[in-house]
Amino acid sequence: MSERVTLLTLARDLGVSRATVSNAYNRPDQLSADLRDRILARADQLGFAGPDPRARGLRSGRTGAVGVLIDQGLSYAFSDPTAVLYLDGLASELQSDGLGLLLHAGTGSKTDAELVRAAAVDAWVIRSLPDDEPAVAAALAQQRPMVVLDQPELPGVPLVGIDDADGAVAATQLLLDLGHRDIAVLAMPLRPDGFQGLVDAVRERYATYSVMRTRLCAVEQTLSAAGVDWGAVPVVECAVNDMDTGALGAYELLDRTPAPTAIIALSDQLALGALRAAHEMGVCVPGACSVVGFDDAPGVSTALPPLTTVAQPLRERGQVAGEIVRALLRGESVATPPRLPVSLVVRDSTGPPPR
Amino acid sequence: MSERVTLLTLARDLGVSRATVSNAYNRPDQLSADLRDRILARADQLGFAGPDPRARGLRSGRTGAVGVLIDQGLSYAFSDPTAVLYLDGLASELQSDGLGLLLHAGTGSKTDAELVRAAAVDAWVIRSLPDDEPAVAAALAQQRPMVVLDQPELPGVPLVGIDDADGAVAATQLLLDLGHRDIAVLAMPLRPDGFQGLVDAVRERYATYSVMRTRLCAVEQTLSAAGVDWGAVPVVECAVNDMDTGALGAYELLDRTPAPTAIIALSDQLALGALRAAHEMGVCVPGACSVVGFDDAPGVSTALPPLTTVAQPLRERGQVAGEIVRALLRGESVATPPRLPVSLVVRDSTGPPPR
DNA sequence: TTGGGTGTCTGAATCGATCTAGTAATAGAC
DNA sequence: GTCTATTACTAGATCGATTCAGACACCCAA
Numbered sequence: 001m002s003e004r005v006t007l008l009t010l011a012r013d014l015g016v017s018r019a020t021v022s023n024a025y026n027r028p029d030q031l032s033a034d035l036r037d038r039i040l041a042r043a044d045q046l047g048f049a050g051p052d053p054r055a056r057g058l059r060s061g062r063t064g065a066v067g068v069l070i071d072q073g074l075s076y077a078f079s080d081p082t083a084v085l086y087l088d089g090l091a092s093e094l095q096s097d098g099l100g101l102l103l104h105a106g107t108g109s110k111t112d113a114e115l116v117r118a119a120a121v122d123a124w125v126i127r128s129l130p131d132d133e134p135a136v137a138a139a140l141a142q143q144r145p146m147v148v149l150d151q152p153e154l155p156g157v158p159l160v161g162i163d164d165a166d167g168a169v170a171a172t173q174l175l176l177d178l179g180h181r182d183i184a185v186l187a188m189p190l191r192p193d194g195f196q197g198l199v200d201a202v203r204e205r206y207a208t209y210s211v212m213r214t215r216l217c218a219v220e221q222t223l224s225a226a227g228v229d230w231g232a233v234p235v236v237e238c239a240v241n242d243m244d245t246g247a248l249g250a251y252e253l254l255d256r257t258p259a260p261t262a263i264i265a266l267s268d269q270l271a272l273g274a275l276r277a278a279h280e281m282g283v284c285v286p287g288a289c290s291v292v293g294f295d296d297a298p299g300v301s302t303a304l305p306p307l308t309t310v311a312q313p314l315r316e317r318g319q320v321a322g323e324i325v326r327a328l329l330r331g332e333s334v335a336t337p338p339r340l341p342v343s344l345v346v347r348d349s350t351g352p353p354p355r
Numbered sequence: 356m357s358e359r360v361t362l363l364t365l366a367r368d369l370g371v372s373r374a375t376v377s378n379a380y381n382r383p384d385q386l387s388a389d390l391r392d393r394i395l396a397r398a399d400q401l402g403f404a405g406p407d408p409r410a411r412g413l414r415s416g417r418t419g420a421v422g423v424l425i426d427q428g429l430s431y432a433f434s435d436p437t438a439v440l441y442l443d444g445l446a447s448e449l450q451s452d453g454l455g456l457l458l459h460a461g462t463g464s465k466t467d468a469e470l471v472r473a474a475a476v477d478a479w480v481i482r483s484l485p486d487d488e489p490a491v492a493a494a495l496a497q498q499r500p501m502v503v504l505d506q507p508e509l510p511g512v513p514l515v516g517i518d519d520a521d522g523a524v525a526a527t528q529l530l531l532d533l534g535h536r537d538i539a540v541l542a543m544p545l546r547p548d549g550f551q552g553l554v555d556a557v558r559e560r561y562a563t564y565s566v567m568r569t570r571l572c573a574v575e576q577t578l579s580a581a582g583v584d585w586g587a588v589p590v591v592e593c594a595v596n597d598m599d600t601g602a603l604g605a606y607e608l609l610d611r612t613p614a615p616t617a618i619i620a621l622s623d624q625l626a627l628g629a630l631r632a633a634h635e636m637g638v639c640v641p642g643a644c645s646v647v648g649f650d651d652a653p654g655v656s657t658a659l660p661p662l663t664t665v666a667q668p669l670r671e672r673g674q675v676a677g678e679i680v681r682a683l684l685r686g687e688s689v690a691t692p693p694r695l696p697v698s699l700v701v702r703d704s705t706g707p708p709p710r
Numbered sequence: 711t712t713g714g715g716t717g718t719c720t721g722a723a724t725c726g727a728t729c730t731a732g733t734a735a736t737a738g739a740c
Numbered sequence: 741g742t743c744t745a746t747t748a749c750t751a752g753a754t755c756g757a758t759t760c761a762g763a764c765a766c767c768c769a770a
């Protein structure tokens with residue numbers, strides 16, 4: 001039997017103490033350079049790859065990994081450009097501290113919570129999950145440093161958000177100012193239950209994705225203030241936040257009589273889907289129907305037509321989350337920073353309604 | 356001082372043994388349902404989030420995480436569509452086994468190797484790294500299950516690859532068959548040293564990215580066999596595998612006299628860059644210059660013009676890697692599967708040379 | 711009555727490191 | 741020649757679980 005090589009093996013072999021071997025790896029200043037070289041050389045010979053990370057983790061309480069909890073499976077995160085940008089920002093910030101990203105998905109099932117419970121991480125970053133996601137509760141229970149992006153709002157946990165209401169108001173007001181009254185809304189999931197279709201007031205109010213609640217509410221208030229009857233405004237929820245599903249939702253909206261003269265899409269992926277649906281149905285954008293998106297994701301400026309949208313700093317928000325994590329891990333206490341401002345970028349997908 | 360709650364705390368509190376509490380979490384069949392409920396309930400009251408993953412990891416040797424080592428920083432991986440697809444496939448496969456992905460980047464520095472050494476993972480998946488990357492050596496030293504995508508080739512480690520030579524030959528032969536003789540090559544990095552520009556034979560031969568070596572070699576042989584003097588074929592290496600850098604490289608190629616009538620880009624990102632450069636320089640594709648890519652990444656079929664390229668199963672390869680990891684973790688031994696076939700997809704970016 | 715089987719629960723060893731407090735030896739200051 | 745600093749190293753407790761070999765009680769069959 002070939003025994004596993006540990007610090008102790010090495011220590012015995014060299015006639016020094018375990019602590020000294022440990023120090024050779026972790027505190028080079030605690031022993032003579034000569035001995036250190038000897039230890040490292042012998043370690044190499046014996047095929048010792050350095051102190052076992054698991055044991056080190058237990059003893060020192062640090063694993064060098066930050067858990068990242070995202071919505072709807074990893075596949076989704078990798079295919080959503082906004083998620084990728086955010087991960088990019090986060091990663092670049094954490095990398096400089098030698099922290100890795102441990103990706104986990106929250107899909108609403110109990111097993112996700114199990115995975116979270118079993119994950120050895122130093123901190124959690126949570127992005128855009130429903131209020132009642134069990135995996136979030138599991139992460140919270142670990143009492144480790146934590147940061148949330150977008151949602152859910154958790155008491156005592158710093159949240160890196162944008163001014164969702166502002167953005168939704170700006171988009172809506174733009175359409176109102178252009179003269180639109182027959183406005184429709186294309187929403188991201190309100191609950192992670194795979195529902196697709198027209199949304200009623202109850203579902204709207206009890207959406208578990210708080211960002212959607214906020215944005216929808218802002219749209220409602222802006223329209224109501226302008227005298228548009230919210231009850232008559234069709235809101236279609238898309239089961240998945242991607243182009244294909246967005247197109248599906250847009251078909252439903254554009255098929256209605258009277259057809260809307262403008263669609264507010266609450267994400268750019270949905271907006272891109274709406275552009276495609278309109279194109280396929282022969283509906284001219286913005287001639288027959290205006291489309292406004294949300295996020296200013298990469299690629300929307302070169303869509304056909306270039307998309308009017310609410311721009312938010314995606315990558316930068318990932319970085320901010322990373323900075324906060326680092327600060328928390330240093331033991332500093334961090335308050336929720338003010339929500340980052342958004343700005344309406346008017347391109348060519350919006351115009352006055354047809355007369 | 357509020358003591359940390361551990362299995363022992365809980366055991367004492369309830370007057371049972373530590374083993375029983377552990378079993379309550381890990382082997383429900385080992386104790387009465389009644390006692391188990393009592394334990395779990397009390398755990399909840401005391402704010403015990405379940406057995407500490409670090410300690411569990413040490414004792415049982417499993418952490419539930421697979422380390423993923425990628426090239427050039429996480430940011431790059433997230434912005435390269437082929438890398439995203441591969442991660443997507445890998446993640447979907449591992450998720451079903453409850454495994455998370457721990458992402459680390461290899462950037463050639465010693466500190467990366469340190470990070471790898473300190474990472475508590477059950478297995479490593481390595482994608483597209485140079486032959487001499489220190490982080491790879493560090494991962495190898497841990498003697499854990501391991502899988503490589505594309506490169507480097509490591510003895511005894513299963514590699515999930517494609518038939519690179521075949522693909523390069525097919526692309527080259529297409530151009531030859533169309534009548535091209537003035538062919539130029541746009542290459543991905545040959546070494547991770549940030550070099551950009553014309554490559555000489557020595558650099559070509561000693562490329563540390565073995566996939567590039569293989570593809571270039573296949574192009575060379577195909578051209579030589581057709582009587583084209585390889586020494587006169589300009590090969591421009593791009594420091595980064597992205598559109599912008601590809602455009603930069605293409606500028607250099609298209610500026611030469613005589614200008615090439617065809618460019619073989621060894622990745623689609625570079626090919627897209629070449630398309631852009633050609634467009635900006637007023638060079639008509641494929642009228643004045645044909646462009647062929649490699650990968651069939653998402654989006655290239657809708658490029659202007661749609662790109663002729665060598666298609667490979669990107670997402671699927673990630674899944675295959677995932678399957679192999681799972682098998683290895685189950686203790687099975689896995690041989691390197693045969694390289695997956697590629698296929699030339701002819702679209703509109705290639706045509707006969709101008710006369 | 712005995713023996714075996716089953717269902718519950720316990721004791722103690724173990725995983726492989728980190729880290730604090732402390733020893734021993736040497737150097738330098740006065 | 742004594743006293744303090746500094747350097748180089750060690751002993752042993754500790755992190756928080758998992759796990760295996762029993763112990764104990766109880767029931768049923770022979």
